[in-house]
Amino acid sequence: MTALTNICPPPRGGRAFDPYAVRAQFPILSRTVNGKPLVYLDSAASAQKPRAVIDALTAAMEGSYANVHRGLHTLANETTEAFEAARETVARYLNAETPENIVWTKGGTEAMNLVAAGLGHASGDRAIRPGDEIIISQMEHHSNIVPWHLLRERHGAVLRWIPVLDDGSLDMDAYAALLGPRTRMVAVTHMSNVLGTVNPVTEITRMAHAAGAQVLIDGCQGAVHCSPDVQAIGCDFYVLTGHKLFGPTGIGALYGRTEALEALPPYQGGGEMIASVSEDEVRYAAPPHRFEAGTPPILEAIGLGAALTWLSAHDAGGVRAHEAALLAHVQGRLEGLNWLTEIGTAPGKGAIFTFTVEGAHAHDIAQVMDRYGVAVRAGTHCAEPLSRRFGITSSARASFALYNTLEDADAFADALIKAREFFA
Numbered sequence: 001m002t003a004l005t006n007i008c009p010p011p012r013g014g015r016a017f018d019p020y021a022v023r024a025q026f027p028i029l030s031r032t033v034n035g036k037p038l039v040y041l042d043s044a045a046s047a048q049k050p051r052a053v054i055d056a057l058t059a060a061m062e063g064s065y066a067n068v069h070r071g072l073h074t075l076a077n078e079t080t081e082a083f084e085a086a087r088e089t090v091a092r093y094l095n096a097e098t099p100e101n102i103v104w105t106k107g108g109t110e111a112m113n114l115v116a117a118g119l120g121h122a123s124g125d126r127a128i129r130p131g132d133e134i135i136i137s138q139m140e141h142h143s144n145i146v147p148w149h150l151l152r153e154r155h156g157a158v159l160r161w162i163p164v165l166d167d168g169s170l171d172m173d174a175y176a177a178l179l180g181p182r183t184r185m186v187a188v189t190h191m192s193n194v195l196g197t198v199n200p201v202t203e204i205t206r207m208a209h210a211a212g213a214q215v216l217i218d219g220c221q222g223a224v225h226c227s228p229d230v231q232a233i234g235c236d237f238y239v240l241t242g243h244k245l246f247g248p249t250g251i252g253a254l255y256g257r258t259e260a261l262e263a264l265p266p267y268q269g270g271g272e273m274i275a276s277v278s279e280d281e282v283r284y285a286a287p288p289h290r291f292e293a294g295t296p297p298i299l300e301a302i303g304l305g306a307a308l309t310w311l312s313a314h315d316a317g318g319v320r321a322h323e324a325a326l327l328a329h330v331q332g333r334l335e336g337l338n339w340l341t342e343i344g345t346a347p348g349k350g351a352i353f354t355f356t357v358e359g360a361h362a363h364d365i366a367q368v369m370d371r372y373g374v375a376v377r378a379g380t381h382c383a384e385p386l387s388r389r390f391g392i393t394s395s396a397r398a399s400f401a402l403y404n405t406l407e408d409a410d411a412f413a414d415a416l417i418k419a420r421e422f423f424a
């Protein structure tokens with residue numbers, strides 16, 4: 001078995017990155033928790049918000065707010081411009097062909113459901129038939145598993161699973177063997193929210209297309225850490241979620257290649273997604289509006305646009321090098337501890353440190369660490385097949401972002417060692 005790991009593009013060197021200057025832009029990071037300075041290491045679940053995003057939301061609500069697309073008055077026009085400018089920002093961030101390739105959703109989960117449900121609603125040659133195969137991997141988040149299970153339950157699709165190797169990388173030989181004439185869709189994560197593994201999404205896409213299948217990349221983590229370029233990847237769909245990208249909750253985006261979006265039936269019905277409606281007939285609007293029934297998440301989209309503009313102002317190579325240094329520091333501090341097991345050690349993985357502690361449940365470890373102000377996550381991280389693959393029922397996870405510092409990394413290592421002493 002061979003593993004192929006797509007390392008995030010190497011740091012370009014470039015501008016110096018100053019995490020302290022970044023950190024100062026996040027008001028919440030100066031608060032205390034249980035009398036200790038907050039050490040926030042749960043950004044893979046949801047990231048904190050910089051002043052630029054808070055201000056953009058406030059400015060929209062205070063200065064120019066109305067419903068979009070339908071008004072002839074000034075506030076409606078201004079808000080529509082800001083809303084569509086945010087779509088352009090997402091398109092630029094992903095290097096999408098045009099803003100029309102970007103569909104607003106309420107998060108990553110809804111984007112995955114939109115594609116899976118659309119395939120389920122397709123008719124004729126495009127319909128999902130019993131025995132059609134969907135390939136996903138053992139490291140997927142439930143939101144890139146359950147929508148495909150719905151296709152299995154409702155249309156008889158068959159789920160095929162790419163195994164994960166011991167170091168947390170994908171078994172690419174097994175993937176090659178899974179592809180076949182019945183493969184309709186390959187849906188894999190860009191970066192695992194548990195293992196930190198960065199998958200070779202360009203290669204995965206090339207292989208799927210050669211087999212005649214479509215590709216969806218779950219970029220809920222990858223969009224934060226891997227500077228995705230959807231045209232270079234070549235995928236049919238790419239998903240991101242706002243709240244992990246330092247933006248608001250309630251907003252996400254689905255990138256779709258023009259032909260892929262045009263071939264997809266609508267997800268929900270309502271206002272905004274139609275060309276015309278009569279007593280007998282409805283004609284749908286062109287993408288992306290066809291997929292955006294009802295009043296969209298206007299403020300949230302504007303907030304996400306502000307977040308991506310803010311994030312893009314930092315040198316991506318510098319950020320990646322900084323996050324990699326934090327991970328390496330933690331790994332160095334904890335190396336050789338015989339009670340600690342790191343889950344996921346694939347080369348080039350992102351700054352996620354998932355672990356189990358001998359003799360202590362992950363929930364207990366997380367709770368004791370919270371007493372020291374250190375916020376980590378514990379549980380299955382919405383990836384139960386992966387937990388089963390590693391023979392564990394739960395693990396704890398520290399996930400790093402650009403606003404974390406070496407002091408945070410040390411505070412994490414110190415609190416973990418103290419937590420373990422508590423249970424030893």
Ligand SMILES: Cc1ncc(COP(=O)(O)O)c(C=O)c1O
Nearest residue numbers: 107108109141143193220221241
């Ligand atoms: C890899 C991955 N995919 C999908 C999701 C779901 O995103 P959302 O909760 O924004 O719908 C998450 C969130 O944890 C994730 O980490």
